[in-house]
Amino acid sequence: MSTQPDIETLAGAPAPVRKRGFGRKGRDNRRFPLFLVPVLIFYLLFFGYPLIRIFWQSVTDMGGNYTLDGYRMFFEEPAYWAVLGYTGLLGLITLTITLVAGYTVAYWLVRLEKTWAVILMAFVLIPFWSSGLVRTYAWLVILGRQGVLNTFLLDFGLIDTPIAFIGTNTAVVFALAYYLLPYMILSIYSVMNGIDRNLLLAARNLGASPFRAFRHVFFPLTRPGILAGSYMVFMLGIGMYITPAMLGGPNQTTLPLVIAIQINEAMDWTFAATLSVILLLVTGLMQLGANRFLDFERLWGGAR
Numbered sequence: 001m002s003t004q005p006d007i008e009t010l011a012g013a014p015a016p017v018r019k020r021g022f023g024r025k026g027r028d029n030r031r032f033p034l035f036l037v038p039v040l041i042f043y044l045l046f047f048g049y050p051l052i053r054i055f056w057q058s059v060t061d062m063g064g065n066y067t068l069d070g071y072r073m074f075f076e077e078p079a080y081w082a083v084l085g086y087t088g089l090l091g092l093i094t095l096t097i098t099l100v101a102g103y104t105v106a107y108w109l110v111r112l113e114k115t116w117a118v119i120l121m122a123f124v125l126i127p128f129w130s131s132g133l134v135r136t137y138a139w140l141v142i143l144g145r146q147g148v149l150n151t152f153l154l155d156f157g158l159i160d161t162p163i164a165f166i167g168t169n170t171a172v173v174f175a176l177a178y179y180l181l182p183y184m185i186l187s188i189y190s191v192m193n194g195i196d197r198n199l200l201l202a203a204r205n206l207g208a209s210p211f212r213a214f215r216h217v218f219f220p221l222t223r224p225g226i227l228a229g230s231y232m233v234f235m236l237g238i239g240m241y242i243t244p245a246m247l248g249g250p251n252q253t254t255l256p257l258v259i260a261i262q263i264n265e266a267m268d269w270t271f272a273a274t275l276s277v278i279l280l281l282v283t284g285l286m287q288l289g290a291n292r293f294l295d296f297e298r299l300w301g302g303a304r
Contacts, residue, residue, distance in 0.1 A: 057273035070274030087254040091237035097177040102184030110192040136246045139175045167249030175243045184229035191225030
């Protein structure tokens with residue numbers, strides 16, 4: 001007598017029921033990922049707690065009493081509004097320069113052979129290997145009265161006396177653009193490098209001119225890189241401290257500079273915290289507005 005089970009019996013038998021929570025999917029959904037605990041603790045200690053302290057410091061004086069004098073001083077004094085406006089304008093000008101230059105460089109790199117593109121991309125990354133303070137000092141050497149630029153202009157007879165570049169908007173803007181340009185190049189180049197060149201060939205075969213193929217096919221596909229680079233450059237630009245402090249003058253005062261003055265010279269920690277909170281709120285509101293129009297979930301590769 002055969003001991004093998006009947007095939008019809010096996011076919012009609014109900015499938016075994018897996019207890020909920022013992023499978024991989026159930027286990028992953030029910031258990032908290034413990035490997036995130038160290039990361040959460042780190043962020044709570046070194047980001048969350050200082051942020052809460054800054055908010056608390058902005059509404060309390062040195063004696064620990066509740067006060068809104070810092071916010072009242074900011075909103076009633078037009079000079080602080082002018083500083084905030086100049087900070088935003090500086091970020092926009094820097095963004096414009098880096099966008100034009102970064103897009104041009106990225107487009108040039110993506111059209112080169114891979115070997116040359118890698119070599120030249122290394123030169124783009126070189127500024128990341130040095131300190132921002134060192135890079136700013138380099139601009140002092142270039143733009144100073146006895147610097148490289150003035151010496152060149154004097155030697156060739158283009159000017160009679162040295163030009164005061166330091167302490168001007170030109171020095172601050174171009175130094176910021178130089179500092180932040182790699183962020184724009186890398187953001188745009190990474191997107192350009194992933195575009196299928198056959199799309200441009202197809203557009204040319206359909207009768208489009210090189211300019212129309214670039215405008216209607218290639219350029220729209222680079223939009224994510226443009227938006228990502230613009231976002232990073234602007235946010236980093238309005239929060240920059242070293243470059244305006246070393247290359248600017250009284251007329252190039254930004255909000256981070258005012259915060260440093262309140263801490264180092266005026267010793268007014270409450271007002272410094274107030275300005276920090278205002279700058280944080282402004283950048284946060286700008287990010288929310290940008291997220292509404294730019295859709296950061298898709299921009300950073302997320303899915304809805």
